[in-house]
Amino acid sequence: MSDPATATRATGPSAGEHWQAPCPGRPLHAVVEVPGSKSESNRALVLAALSDGPSTIRGVLEARDTRLMIDALRALGAGIEAEGTALRVSPGPLHAAAQPIDCGLAGTVMRFVPPIAALAGGSCSFIGDERAGGRPVAPLLDALRQLGASIDADAIPFTLNAAGGLTGDAVRIDSSTSSQYVSGLMLVGARLPRGLDIVHTGTAVPSAPHIVMTIDMAARHRVRIEALRTGRHWRVHPGAIAAFDERIEPDLTNAAVFLVAGVLTGGTVTIAGWPRRSAQPGSMIRAVLARMGAAVAASPEGLGASGALLAGTRVDLHEASELTPVVAALAVAASGTTAITGVAHIRGHETDRIRAIATELGRLGVPVRELPEGLAITGMAGRLGQLHPSEGDGLFACHRDHRMAHLGALMGLIVPGVRLDDVDCTTKTMPDFIDRWNAMVDAR
Template sequence: MAEAETWTAPVSTRPLDATVRVPGSKSLTNRAYVLAALATGPTLVREPLVSRDTRLMLGAVSALGGGFAETEAGTRIHPIEAGSGEAVVTLGNAGTVARFTPALAALGGRTVRFDGDEAIRRRPLAPLLGALSALGAEIDDDGRGAPPFTVTGRGGLAGGDVELDSSASSQFLSALLLAGPAFGEGVRVRLTGTPPSEPHIEMTLDILRRFGAAPERSGTEFFVPPAALSCPDFTVEPDLSTAAPFVVAPLLTGGSVRVEGWPEYTTQPGDWLRSLVGELGAKVELDQTGLTVTSGGGFGGGQFDLHEVGELTPVIATLLCFADGPSVISGVAHLRGHETDRLAALATELSGLGADVTETSDGLRITPAPMHAGVFHTYDDHRLVMAGAVAGLRVPGVQVENPATVGKTFPGFVDAWTTLLEA
């Protein structure tokens, strides 16, 4: 689809009967690229997500002294080699790049400047940069705790013990754990705040093991000892969070949707969608080839603590605007620091279409009401494009602003969504 200022989200006119396949997980792709950059030899990453965020990560790996080659089989990553001089890492608005790569720069010998879109300068980084500094990294951020900042590599980091407040983002913790095997003494992290998204932490520990590391955990204390990383062949799972609009669609349209390749075991937080749609009355079937969701009729509202699955909030909040009763979403105060303030954006945009959605201290209160056509602003946030698409299933004339921003995680989303409704 050509880039456009707005996209009229298609309305469902009949029950769905469609099969879709979503692209690879961004979270797994970028974690694999980071560990491959620290490995002792090349890694072939199969079925990776190809999007703006993952290309930014590949650019960062190259800037820091690594390399990559895109082949028919996947993306082959060549580890970072020692070097000197100056480099620039372009962050865009990619949180994983901003949080996972400063440690890589500190391990090398280059002076690296990090900067990106205006939005990334508003996203929290101070706890991570502070922890890296405590571990010996040389970081100059002029006291901002945000980009732009410069990391001067001194050829390695000793590592050791550090305290970390990861309550604003579990990525702070993941960043230290992913780099831990390359620290001279490894790294021991003691959390002082409760991080959101426990599944993303488990994802980090799991992929570390697959690359040959031996992370340990005792409650809120984590230890990653030094290790020589190696994983010559790694396959990325489909992105289950990106699948969210497709999974919930049958609840609004009737019929069924099958998502190919849904794993039978996964650490991805998006797997929780199976439980959600089941609780809302849908029939859910998982087999070796995928997940099928079939409408069960109308569904009620309720209380939903999304602390562990906050990235699903935009789609779930939109879905609940069509429930048979009111709902409250809680546990997601950290969404105020994502690509945009997602709670404020959802309250504004869903209410602008006629729903009654208000912010709470840590979530949203949703009272369904008749909805109407209008512009759904997306604030350069890919998840809001998906939310607008879900609203358009039942509301004719929803104009989704800047649909191209969904390229952050699913460049082909608009075409896939349109095909879903034409199937």
């Protein structure tokens, strides 16, 4: 595999051009391979960089978010090099980064790396994309202050200073806007002299399966994390983080957009290598598809989803909120109304996803309402021919959000003439999205 830190993205529209989403006009039948999980990749990289010896990670996602993580870990002292199709990680003594760490728009970078920088000591600055300052990070920074760091702001850009070392061993944190705060603290907790006690003080933590993923992956590195009160209180025991050779699962959230493509066109798309069991929240798409009426079946090739008459439903995506755009696409093609709830926190993702979904589907002619914690979408089953490319400039706006681009691509399958203004934002988690999408559409 090429080094994600230097890999180039697949060819797409030139700067200033717009992408015409394919509209095949027939059922799709394809087997699709998707890259490794972003969530697993970045957790594996952090654990390897903090471990007690070299390790090899196979299947790491090659995308902007992982490139940013690799650059950040290198800046803090880790050695990370490509070895054939794998990455070899050699932990080095942690030290302050000489240059500001670029977080882009990557939640895992802006929430996993500051605790590592605090562990390293010294002064470290964090910057990001234009919209990075709008992504919530203040609760994590407050937790690091409780541990002994000083930080000069509550959003990106900020500078962290931990020259005096981390003296605390307990934090109280409101993680109701992101489970990544808890995961970021868990990943470094074992390296603190007395470990780390983490108490969540807010409402339910979103995407809680990601915390389970962190605990499971840390356990493979012999890190002991106790859940003292489910979803509320965790204890990370001190000790070495053991080196462990990791293999990354396919990214099931990225896979969901391809599964849904088969369903929307009345065909069948199969995801190769779908794991039998997974802690990834994206695995929830299987249950959602079945609940709405799609045929979902495992085979030796992988997991396939086939088109059927879809029915609207009420679905709480609090634990798998990244699926909201693809479930919204299913809702458009269903009969009746689909209510997506439990996702108020996605207003703080790459964009305000609730507002963005409502806006772009509305411009296509889909009846949709914003709810306090989600969306109500009236399905267009039997009336898809009434939908039309967006009014005004005729573009589906991606809002610089890769998940919105996935929604636009799905709408293009059933609405002729849809053009995306920024399909390149898919490089955040899938640099070759266009190539994979076109290959699926062209498969026979």
